[in-house]
Every structure is written in C-alpha cells, then in structure tokens.
Amino acid sequence: MLRLNDDDSRAVDTILDLRASGKKLADREVAAADAGSAPTLPTDVQTRLKTVASLLGLLEALPADDPPGNLVIRTLRAVENHAQLHAPEPWPFGTSPDLIDDLRPQA
C-alpha cells in the first residue's frame, strides 16, 4: 500500500475538508487574510496544498456523461414490475404505471 507522508496527508485532509464544506483553497487564504493573520501558512505548506489541489484537480478530467434520457422512466418501470410481481397483494396503485405517470406532462 502506497502512503503519503504526514505533510501530504494533512494537505489532502485540508483540501478535501474544504471541498466538503463547499469552499476552495483560495477561500481559506482570503479568510485568513481578512482576519489579519496572513501570512497564515509557511510557503512550503502553501506549495504542498497547491500541489495536492492540482493533483486532485486532475480528476475533473474524468468523463461524466449525462444519464440516458429514459433512465428515470426505466427505473420506475423496473420498480413497478418488481412490485407487481412480488407484492403479496395486487399493486395498490392499480394496473396503470403510476410511478411513470407522475413524470408525464400534465394535460
């Protein structure tokens, strides 16, 4: 198992924690500066944070195609089919595809 050294580990935690909080590295620097505590971090720590952010930023290149347009309908249909097959009693919403009907444009 590959492992990061302690400095890199802290940098990874910082970057991912910022993302989980909906913030960016720049936000932290600005906040620190506004609080009058700049320079907040030694240069090597800032460089390390930027290296980690830059490395993780590569992940943005991962393709993320949108789902097919009918995925929701197919999913609801699969659930309904399963419910109709496995329900101990008749599907309580009737025989029409109720879940799917919800997604159809209203007249």
Place this chain on the structure above:
Amino acid sequence: MSLSPTNHRRPPDVAEQKSGLTGPPQPGITPGGGKWADRPQEPKHPATPDTDAPDGLTDEQLIESYRLGNKTGFSQLVERYQRELFHFLVRFLGDRSAAEDVFQETFLQVHQSASQFDSQRRFRPWLFTIAANKARDLMRSQARRPTNPLQASISPGDEESGQFIDLMRSLAAGPGENLEKEELQRIVQATVMGMPEHLREILLLSYFHQFPYKQIGDILSIPLGTVKSRLHAAVAHFADRWRALQENKPQGQ
C-alpha cells in the same frame, strides 16, 4: 447484517426480503402537513446542488412520504439523484451500461428497503451505501476489477503499512498542463480505473460527492481513522500511477 468484505451494513438483497416486510407503500395515505412541520430540519449539506428541492421537501421527507403511500416521493428521488448517482456509478464502474443497471438496482433496493430507512438519518449517504454495495457486487460477479501489479498486495485491511511517497517530490508542477483535453481525459481515466476498487470508490465519494469523512465512514462502514488512511492511500496511488503513466508516455505526447 454483514454482506461485504468490510462488514458493510446495508439493506437486504431482493432474495432476502420477506413478504410484507418492505412492500410497496400502502394506498390511501398521504403525508399530512402537520407531520413535516413538527420535524426538526437538519442543516442542508452545502455540497448537494443536485438535491435542491424545488418543492421544499427534503430527501428524508420524500422517502418518508413514500413510506406513507405517496408514490410521487419516490419518483422525485429518482429524478433528483439521476445525475449525481449516475455520475458516481459511471466513474466507479467505468462502464455506462453497467452504471445504468446498478442505478436501477439501487432504486429497486430503495423501494424494497424504504420501510427500514431510519428517518433520523440522512437519505443521501444511505443511497450511496446501497449504490456502492451494488456496484461492488457487480464488479465481483463479473470479475471486472482491472488488473494491475500492485493490486495483488492491496486489500482494505492493508491501510497501516507500505511505501511512503512525497507528492511534492514525485509530481511535476502543474500536472496535466501540457496535455490536450482528450489525452488528459484518457490518462486520468486509465489512472483511476487502474486503482483498486476500494481506493477508487473512496476517492470518488470524497472528491466528487464531497461527503465529509464521517459520512464516508458511515457509507463504507469503516472507522474514521480508516477513512483517512484509505483516502491518503488512494491519493498516493493516484499520484503514483499518474506519474508512471506520464513517464511511460510515448515521446511527442
């Protein structure tokens, strides 16, 4: 119930369902207005843009209403999560068709296990727990795990030992800056898909879906310390493979 190599707590599979335990919602019951008003609102996670509810209902309220017989709640959840969950699955599985299958299986499981959902907990981590389990099951059943020479020695239990790497020494400044978009996409995808699945999974959950470490621990049923060490290992692995692929790139690219 222990159903995975890491003792993941998860809803029962289809075959494990007992008749009547988690059937479809009962008819004739709709969510009462007072019920929602009495319920304390949890602070919304700041990084859940896909789950903003135009109708003001939270995920937890929608699944609760579905349990009470309001089928619209379920449809709304599927619509609400179609993009985010599909993106996770397609990145994790590396296969669009498989991602579609697992997406459907995930919501089928949500339907079946709706009655077991703990309304005091958040829906989103629960949904991702189911999806991740389903995706892992699929990969194992199809032996989809990519081969790489490091994988044989890597398992979820190996968190505490191994070779150290230093990112600042091992990476050139501005990684990826000199690559064309398509080439960058190809190399990053190869790098990610070459990672062991438990490392790829945790990296995607943390980076793209911005789950806090504690919620990742809940999703994967691992302690906080393991979340950290596994994430650090994932980043180290990603960096190491990225560097290796860069070094092995043919000249002129």
